[in-house]
Structure formats: structure tokens, C-alpha cells
Amino acid sequence: MKSPGRVPPPVFIAETYPVMKIFPAIGAVVLSLLLANATFAETLERVSISSLQQSNAETNRPKAIHWGPNREKYSSWTTHSNRLIPVYTFGIDLGAFDGGNSIYRSEEKLEKLFGFVPTQTVNPQAEYFDQTDVYRLQKQAVESGKKRVILFVCDGMDWQTTWAAAIYKNGNVPYREGRGTGLHFQDYxxxxxxxxxxxxxxxxxxxxxxxxxxxxTSPGGSTPGGYDPTAGGEFPWSVPADANYWIAKGENTVHAYADSASTATSMTAGVKTYNNAINVDYMGREVLPIARQLQADGWKVGVVSSVPICHATPAAAYANNVHRYDYQDITRDLIGRPSIYHPGALSGVDVLLAGGWGDEKKKDGKQGKNFVPGNPYLTAEDQQAIDVTHGGKYVVAQRTPGQTGKKVLEEGVATAIKEEHRLFGFFGVSGGHLPYQTADGKYDPVAGAKSSGPTAAAEYTQEDIRENVTLADMSMAALDVLEAKGQPWWLMIEAGDVDWANHSNNIDDSIGAVLSGDEAFHQVTQWIEKHGGWDDTCLILTADHGHYLVVEDPEALAGQ
Structure with a gap:
């Protein structure tokens, strides 16, 4: 039975069940009977989040939360922001980069990082550091002797998104600033x-x-980067002095906000670059991600994602391309096939498990002249070429009609380990991602929202759920295969559905995605404890960028 504190307040139940408003006396009796029933109370808990989302999306009138700088609308901004982003480390600390060591305290260091000194960005009191330091943190871990490095990216999960999920999970408001508590990665x-x-x-x-x-073709772009703490705040939980600053529309200062490609490149290759770049600098010159550097020294590498195999974050783990949407070529880099950037082919990763299965596209102008109709992420020819049954290097485990996804993946893992092959996993539903988990742990989302109105809710069949896997399933599979190949190894895990939910301004999907990622983290830490512990291991959990969720009434998310 759930804690009574998590049952929605009577006013919310009344709005959900109008009869209780019309006949208050009857409603009070009915309400007491309903709340006495644990099963129904749990159902109401689910209704509180889904109904909150549905009501806000349909009316675009904010209740408890809103997205974007306009407090009068539920949805006034559906993309990224320039918020500061939290990072949690395990097995290592941040002492070399934060506080007095922050790049943002030094004009000289900022000029070296950006190639120019961004306006209003030098901050002698900065406690925050730069995203490129996540790359340097991994390098430092390797130099200190770590043999297993895990970069866990919850795409789009800023402090506010994490806070919302922690509030919902706990049934109260456990904190209002700082690291927080209530989720596995906060408490571990x-x-x-x-x-x-x-x-x-x-x-x-x-x-x-x-x-x-x-x-x-146009180096330098139109809007330079930078961070003005007087406009955006000193902390991830800060309320901005200028609500439009985070979206590059500030009254006094304008700085570019990032996309997932430039941010992932910062974390994997340690450079500031333009939005849409995959491991190239702002001029388009190749930079080597840490996975390829380590691979050259004998490390095994793996990539896991809940979204398509070649989306920006998994792409930046290994590939090079001037544009993130050149999907098929990015996949070729990841699986060791000749690509437009590497005609001679890279070595390819040892494990690649992600979404993208089942999508079809006849045309795609963003992918250039060599686009092949069919699956937009992986051509049939490339998939056949990598399959061990056709002489390739990968055991292919993919969504198979009539078979449970977890069993298909487990069989692939067993074969890859026994026969000493690489592992390639290909799952998903229409749109390229794994099924979205909602806040209650089910897969029954309501509609998201755009500033112009609600977007359609995703619908999953029983087959969609049964034939697919979870992020935790894929994470365990990757760990087992990499460990079987022997240390050292490097692994990226991406909870990409957090970003997709936030783009949709869907708090139900967003909370569900954070909890799904948190469960994957939980299982990863349990695996580490059973396989040698933390002496040789480090894990960095973070996000690549923020969105613009504003929680005005946190108690409403707690069901209070």
C-alpha cells in the first residue's frame, strides 16, 4: 500500500471526478470509501500526475508546473535552455575542477577554451565549472588507475527535472536546493x-x-556561447534574474544554449563546438573522443541508449560528423563500416545496444546524397555486413516478433561471450525509442504539449512492451559482455527518453524517464558491487543540457 501522503488532495480528486463537486456530501462519503481502498488509492495517485499533465496540455493553463519563461502558459518553450547542470561522481571527486579551480574564474582559461572571452562570463566567485571538464575528469580517472569508466548521461535531465521525480517518488518535498535525496543516484x-x-x-x-x-561553411555561427551568472544564476536551482536569458533572448546578455551534439562532444572530446557537431571543433576539424583514445590503448568500448543508435549522445561516444542528423554514416562509424567521414572505416565499438528498430523512411535530405531508403539509422546492407552469420563481428540481437526482448538480448549476450564476438542490439517502437515509462512505472502516456496545443499521446501494444527491453536490461548486457572481454573498458549509458519527454513538455513521461534511468543506475551499482567493487571503477552521472521546467507548486507533484 502506498503512503497516504501520496494520495491526491480532495480538490484534485474533485476536479478529476466532477460528481464530487456537484454533490459534496455524497462526494465526501464516496471519497472516504475510495481512499480506504488501497488499490483505488494507488490508481488515484497515477491519475494525479497523468491528469495534471492532461489538463495542462489541453488548456495550456499552468497548474503546479509550467515549461518556459511565460508563467501564464503551461507550455511556452519546448527545447533546451542554458541552465547549469548537476553532475554526480562515484569513485572519484570533482576537486580538480570546481570552486577555486573553475575555468570560469580565469579570463585566460576561458579564452583558451572558447577561442575568445565570452561577454559577462568571467566570474571570480564561480563554484561551477565547464562541461568539457567531464572529459578531463574521465582522463584523470584513467591516469589514476581506473580500469572501468562509465559515463551515464540522462539526456536533458536538469536539476528541476530531477527534483520533480524525487518529489513524486518520495511523496513529499525532500529538499529545495543542493544535491537532493530520494533517488538512487542522489542517495548512493x-x-x-x-x-x-x-x-x-x-x-x-x-x-x-x-x-x-x-x-x-560558416564558422563562428550567429550566436556565441557564454554564461552570465547575474542573468542565469549561480546555481542549478537558481531563479533567473532574466527569464529569457536561458533561451538566448536576454534583455542585456545573449548567449547560445546548447544542443545534445555539442554538449556530448564536450563530454567525450573536451572541446567547445557548434550546435549539431559530432566530435569536430567549431571549424569542422576532427577531434578524438576518449573512447577512441582508450581503444587505441587496448580498451574495450560500449554504448547503450534508449533512443536511436546514432542519436547525438551515442554518436559522440565514438563517431565524427559535421552534422548530427547524418544518421546512417554515424552508425557506420559506430559499427566499423566505411563512412563519409572515414572511408577506410573505424574499428567500431565492442557493444552497441539502442533503439531505432522498425523505422522506415524513403527520403531524408538531412543525410546527404548517400542516404539509403529504408531504416533511417541503419541500412539493411550494413546490418547484414556486421552480423556474425554473414561473416561479421557482431552477434545481432534485435526485436523479434513473438519473442520477449529480454530473452532475445540474454541469448545474444550468452552467444557473444561464449564465442568471443561483439554485441549489437536493435530494439524500439515507431519513432526510434524504447517505450516510454510513465511516472507510475507503466507505459500509458497521455498527450504531451506544445505551445500551439497538445501533441498526441504515444500508444503501445502488448507486443511493443513484451518484445522490447529496458535501459536497465541493456546496461546489464553491456556490462556483462565488456567484463567478459577483460578490463580495461569504457561504457556510455544514455537515458535519452528524459530529453524526448521534456521536449514534449510531458511531466508524466519526464518523471517516468528519470525513474527508469535511476533504476538502471541502481542496477549498475549493484553489478559493480558484485564484480570487484569500486577500486578500479568510476561512474559519472550527469545530463548534457537543461530544458525549462518550472515547478511552482512542488507539493502538488507529491500528491499533498
């Missing part, structure tokens, strides 16, 4: 742990490229 103390926050702004936004020639 099985290893030395640290908490900090960083700037995600890119080098610039507005850079144009030519995908066919893989050239940057």
Missing part, C-alpha cells in the same frame, strides 16, 4: 561520491555545414 554511498554543476553553453549556434563534403 557505496563509493566515494561528489556533487557539482557546470556550464553547458556551446561555442556557438547557427553554424552552417555541408554534409556531402563534411565541411563547415
Amino acid at each position: 554511498r557505496g563509493a566515494k561520491t561528489d556533487f557539482g554543476y557546470f556550464v553547458t553553453t556551446p561555442h556557438n549556434s547557427g553554424t552552417d555545414v555541408n554534409v556531402n563534403s563534411q565541411m563547415v
Whole structure:
């Protein structure tokens, strides 16, 4: 039975069940009977979040929360922001980068990082650091002797998104600033742990490229990056002095906010670059991600994501491309096939498990002249070429009609380990992602919202759920295969559905995605404890950028 504190308040139940408003006396009796029933109380708890989302999306009138700078609308902004982003480390600390060591305290260091000194960005009191320090943190871990490095990216999960999920899970408001408590990654103390926050702004936004020639055609873009703490705040939980600053529309200062490609490149390759870049600098020159650097030294590498195999974050783990949407070529880099950027082919990753299965597309102008109709992320020819049954290097485990996804993946893991092959996993539903988990742990989302009105709710069949896997399933599979190949190894895990839910301004999906990612983290830490512990292991959990969720009434998310 759920805690009584998590049952929705009577006013919310009355709005959900109008008869209780019309006949208050009857409603009071009915309400007491309903709340006495644990099963129904749990159902009402689910209704409180889904109904909150549904009501807000349909009316665009904010209740408890809103997205964007306009407090009068539920949805006035559906993309990223320039918020500071939290990072949680396990097995290592942040002492070399935060506080007095922050890049943002030094004009000289900022000029070296950006190639220019961003306006209103030098801050002698900065406690925050830069996103590129996540790359340097991994390098530091390797140099200190760590043999297993895990970069866990909850795409789009800013402090406010995390807060909303922690409130819902706890049934109360456990904190209002700082690291927080209530989620596994906030509470875990099985290893030395640290908490900090960083700037995600890119080098610039507005850079144009030519995908066919893989050239940057307008270096420098239209809007430079930077971070003004007087406008955006000193902390991830700050209320901005200028509500439009975070979205590059500030009254006095304008700085670019980042996309998932530039931010992932910052974390994997340590450079500031333009939005849409995959491991190239702001001029379009190749930079080597840490996974390829380590692979050259004998490390095994793996990539896991709940969204398509070649989306920006998994792409930046290994590939190079001037534009994030050149999907098929990015996948070729990941699986060791000749690509437009690497005609001679890269070595490819040892484990790649993600979404993208089942999608079809006849045309895609963003992918250039060499786009092949069919699956937009992986061509049939490339998939056949990598399959061990056709002489390739990968055991292919993919969504298979009539079979449970977890069993298909487990069989793939067993074969890959026994026969010493690589592992490629391909799952998902229409749209390229795994099924969205909602706040209650089910898969029954209501509609998201855009500023112009609600978007359609995703609908999943029983087959969609049964034939797919979870992020936790894929994470365990990757760990088992990499460990079987022997240390050292590097692994990226991405909870990409957090970002997709936030783009949709869907609090139900957003909370569900955070909880799904948190469960994957929980299982990863349990795996580490059973496989040698933390002496040789470090894990960095963070997000790539923020969105613009504003929680005005946190108690409503708690059901109080």
C-alpha cells in the first residue's frame, strides 16, 4: 500500500471526478470509501500526475508546473535552455575542477577554451565549472588507475527535472536546493561520491555545414556561447534574474544554449563546438573522443541508449560528423563500416545496444546524397555486413516478433561471450525509442504539449512492451559482455527518453524517464558491487543540457 501522503488532495480528486463537486456530501462519503481502498488509492495517485499533465496540455493553463519563461502558459518553450547542470561522481571527486579551480574564474582559461572571452562570463566567485571538464575528469580517472569508466548521461535531465521525480517518488518535498535525496543516484554511498554543476553553453549556434563534403561553411555561427551568472544564476536551482536569458533572448546578455551534439562532444572530446557537431571543433576539424583514445590503448568500448543508435549522445561516444542528423554514416562509424567521414572505416565499438528498430523512411535530405531508403539509422546492407552469420563481428540481437526482448538480448549476450564476438542490439517502437515509462512505472502516456496545443499521446501494444527491453536490461548486457572481454573498458549509458519527454513538455513521461534511468543506475551499482567493487571503477552521472521546467507548486507533484 502506498503512503497516504501520496494520495491526491480532495480538490484534485474533485476536479478529476466532477460528481464530487456537484454533490459534496455524497462526494465526501464516496471519497472516504475510495481512499480506504488501497488499490483505488494507488490508481488515484497515477491519475494525479497523468491528469495534471492532461489538463495542462489541453488548456495550456499552468497548474503546479509550467515549461518556459511565460508563467501564464503551461507550455511556452519546448527545447533546451542554458541552465547549469548537476553532475554526480562515484569513485572519484570533482576537486580538480570546481570552486577555486573553475575555468570560469580565469579570463585566460576561458579564452583558451572558447577561442575568445565570452561577454559577462568571467566570474571570480564561480563554484561551477565547464562541461568539457567531464572529459578531463574521465582522463584523470584513467591516469589514476581506473580500469572501468562509465559515463551515464540522462539526456536533458536538469536539476528541476530531477527534483520533480524525487518529489513524486518520495511523496513529499525532500529538499529545495543542493544535491537532493530520494533517488538512487542522489542517495548512493557505496563509493566515494561528489556533487557539482557546470556550464553547458556551446561555442556557438547557427553554424552552417555541408554534409556531402563534411565541411563547415560558416564558422563562428550567429550566436556565441557564454554564461552570465547575474542573468542565469549561480546555481542549478537558481531563479533567473532574466527569464529569457536561458533561451538566448536576454534583455542585456545573449548567449547560445546548447544542443545534445555539442554538449556530448564536450563530454567525450573536451572541446567547445557548434550546435549539431559530432566530435569536430567549431571549424569542422576532427577531434578524438576518449573512447577512441582508450581503444587505441587496448580498451574495450560500449554504448547503450534508449533512443536511436546514432542519436547525438551515442554518436559522440565514438563517431565524427559535421552534422548530427547524418544518421546512417554515424552508425557506420559506430559499427566499423566505411563512412563519409572515414572511408577506410573505424574499428567500431565492442557493444552497441539502442533503439531505432522498425523505422522506415524513403527520403531524408538531412543525410546527404548517400542516404539509403529504408531504416533511417541503419541500412539493411550494413546490418547484414556486421552480423556474425554473414561473416561479421557482431552477434545481432534485435526485436523479434513473438519473442520477449529480454530473452532475445540474454541469448545474444550468452552467444557473444561464449564465442568471443561483439554485441549489437536493435530494439524500439515507431519513432526510434524504447517505450516510454510513465511516472507510475507503466507505459500509458497521455498527450504531451506544445505551445500551439497538445501533441498526441504515444500508444503501445502488448507486443511493443513484451518484445522490447529496458535501459536497465541493456546496461546489464553491456556490462556483462565488456567484463567478459577483460578490463580495461569504457561504457556510455544514455537515458535519452528524459530529453524526448521534456521536449514534449510531458511531466508524466519526464518523471517516468528519470525513474527508469535511476533504476538502471541502481542496477549498475549493484553489478559493480558484485564484480570487484569500486577500486578500479568510476561512474559519472550527469545530463548534457537543461530544458525549462518550472515547478511552482512542488507539493502538488507529491500528491499533498
